[in-house]
Amino acid sequence: MTAVQERSKTRRQRLLDAALEVFTSHGYSDAAIDQIARASDTSKGGLYFHFPSKQALFLALLGEASAALLTDVETAMAAETDPLARGDAALREVLHAFGGHRLLARLLLIDAVGAGKEFAVKLDELHAAFAALIARCLDDAVAQGLIPPQDTRLAAQAWYGAVNHVVLRWLMTGEPRRLEDAYPALRRLLLFGVTGASQEKVR
Amino acid sequence: MTAVQERSKTRRQRLLDAALEVFTSHGYSDAAIDQIARASDTSKGGLYFHFPSKQALFLALLGEASAALLTDVETAMAAETDPLARGDAALREVLHAFGGHRLLARLLLIDAVGAGKEFAVKLDELHAAFAALIARCLDDAVAQGLIPPQDTRLAAQAWYGAVNHVVLRWLMTGEPRRLEDAYPALRRLLLFGVTGASQEKVR
DNA sequence: TCAAACAAACCGACTAGTCGGTCGGATAGT
DNA sequence: ACTATCCGACCGACTAGTCGGTTTGTTTGA
CATH class of the missing domain: 1.10.357.10 (Tetracycline Repressor, domain 2)
Incomplete structure (x- = not known):
């Protein structure tokens, strides 16, 4: 696996971890994408690179x-x-x-x-x-x-x-x-x- | 019971009926107050006269x-x-x-x-x-x-x-x-x- | 060996739209 | 005249998703 793919994978995981945290503490609707991006130490744009929508992420x-x-x-x-x-x-x-x-x-x-x-x-x-x-x-x-x-x-x-x-x-x-x-x-x-x-x- | 009180009561009930309809068909977050007001054949202002907030209505x-x-x-x-x-x-x-x-x-x-x-x-x-x-x-x-x-x-x-x-x-x-x-x-x-x-x- | 070219991954300001709640005024009952 | 009730245009806060641009890693070719 190349370095790029590996980084991408860990990013994706970081996003999922953060999403779990935020979704479970606020509920789906009240969880903001910005919040998840911040919690994952990445960015909104990065999130939308890995997942096409909030729904897809969930x-x-x-x-x-x-x-x-x-x-x-x-x-x-x-x-x-x-x-x-x-x-x-x-x-x-x-x-x-x-x-x-x-x-x-x-x-x-x-x-x-x-x-x-x-x-x-x-x-x-x-x-x-x-x-x-x-x-x-x-x-x-x-x-x-x-x-x-x-x-x-x-x-x-x-x-x-x-x-x-x-x-x-x-x-x-x-x-x-x-x-x-x-x-x-x-x-x-x-x-x-x-x-x-x-x-x-x-x- | 005076006519006013009676009207108020039926209004309240109409609102609750509409709220049940809209909340159950869209879920709490996706149910809009405007929608409930429309469905109840009353108005947003009227709704807020009977219930102080969306949360209280629910x-x-x-x-x-x-x-x-x-x-x-x-x-x-x-x-x-x-x-x-x-x-x-x-x-x-x-x-x-x-x-x-x-x-x-x-x-x-x-x-x-x-x-x-x-x-x-x-x-x-x-x-x-x-x-x-x-x-x-x-x-x-x-x-x-x-x-x-x-x-x-x-x-x-x-x-x-x-x-x-x-x-x-x-x-x-x-x-x-x-x-x-x-x-x-x-x-x-x-x-x-x-x-x-x-x-x-x-x- | 090393640029230069390319592509994948990433960033965050911005857009466009939504929605809870407010408010000044209208209306109906007493 | 006075009050309870009702109306709907409006406001401000919030947010999903976009986009132009940047960074990082990989490949090519001389």
């Missing part, structure tokens, strides 16, 4: 963030073979990833939601990817007779939503102090519901 | 919407005595209310989230109120020995999140066609988890 940020999260979760899942253990791993990894990257959580769970219709598609992709991951797990579990047949799509949505909201709560109120602490109760709930019957059967 | 809208939803749910719950039946009623009522008022759902679940830090408090109040309602149910159920002791706060959060996300899905993708159709599967999932054991015990 989209790129969303893309990188969600891709990173997804691969993290996928590798964590790949380490397990049992379908339910894979679900466990996914849950643990999500809590761990968000717990360690507050800004990433804010970006994906708060800022991306209210940023406007233009981003709904991208966001939907992320939701769909996650839901598919979970639904896959559940389908496998059903196929192996570990859990009874059911609407796995809806179950996946509900799981996703439950986790989502616990993370959101953590972002907004700071509870629980360490996000990962929610894991055991959340796991139990997702598997057995509030009635909590037959816990021993699967564990 | 806040008022949020307040009315969430209050309406809450009382709906509370009355539905009051009709039942058994804690779990109360939870059921709440779930049914929420799905019914959102299912019948798309814009209300959009406002509370999408637009309010990304509108900015200023609204986080109000949104938090709503979350807390709902979570408290559910947690109360669960606590009662625990006290009556219907379900085992557990972290009812977290369970309430997770329930809320799950329902939230199913509604969101409905808003964004249109699935399921009728929101209420999600009720049976959702209920089963919240009570028994994916393992779904011992369904007959409680029902």
Whole structure:
């Protein structure tokens, strides 16, 4: 890689880092391009050399963030073979990833939601990817007779939503102090519901 | 009530209706005050007579919407005595209310989230109120020995999140066609988890 | 070896347009 | 006559995106 390309790459990264910072602290609309340029120690012109518009910059940020999260979760899942253990791993990894990257959580769970219709598609992709991951797990579990047949799509949505909201709560109120602490109760709930019957059967 | 007061009241309502329409179709930031004034068949000056700022208008809208939803749910719950039946009623009522008022759902679940830090408090109040309602149910159920002791706060959060996300899905993708159709599967999932054991015990 | 020519990357003042909020005046109810 | 309500032209602040020009790195050819 030539020196030019390398510099360009680090510039791009600097811009993305600054964008993450500014977008998450002000929200998409209230984040000014000038602010991002300043925060990245580059310039507005430089920013517009790398990204054609504010929207494209935000989209790129969303893309990188969600891709990173997804691969993290996928590798964590790949380490397990049992379908339910894979679900466990996914849950643990999500809590761990968000717990360690507050800004990433804010970006994906708060800022991306209210940023406007233009981003709904991208966001939907992320939701769909996650839901598919979970639904896959559940389908496998059903196929192996570990859990009874059911609407796995809806179950996946509900799981996703439950986790989502616990993370959101953590972002907004700071509870629980360490996000990962929610894991055991959340796991139990997702598997057995509030009635909590037959816990021993699967564990 | 004098004629003036009455006119004022209907004006205010017209403004709120228009605000709901415009805010939900463009998002908070991209909704222009002029647009709302036009949509309400009144004027910008008139709007600013009734609401001191854009923020206050949105806040008022949020307040009315969430209050309406809450009382709906509370009355539905009051009709039942058994804690779990109360939870059921709440779930049914929420799905019914959102299912019948798309814009209300959009406002509370999408637009309010990304509108900015200023609204986080109000949104938090709503979350807390709902979570408290559910947690109360669960606590009662625990006290009556219907379900085992557990972290009812977290369970309430997770329930809320799950329902939230199913509604969101409905808003964004249109699935399921009728929101209420999600009720049976959702209920089963919240009570028994994916393992779904011992369904007959409680029902 | 080293200019000179070229291209990619970068800069920031400027443009053009938007939008929340104001204000002086009009109008309707009492 | 007096007040509450309503109107819309206007103001000032702000900002996404542009553009002419500069810097930095690479290639060419003598």
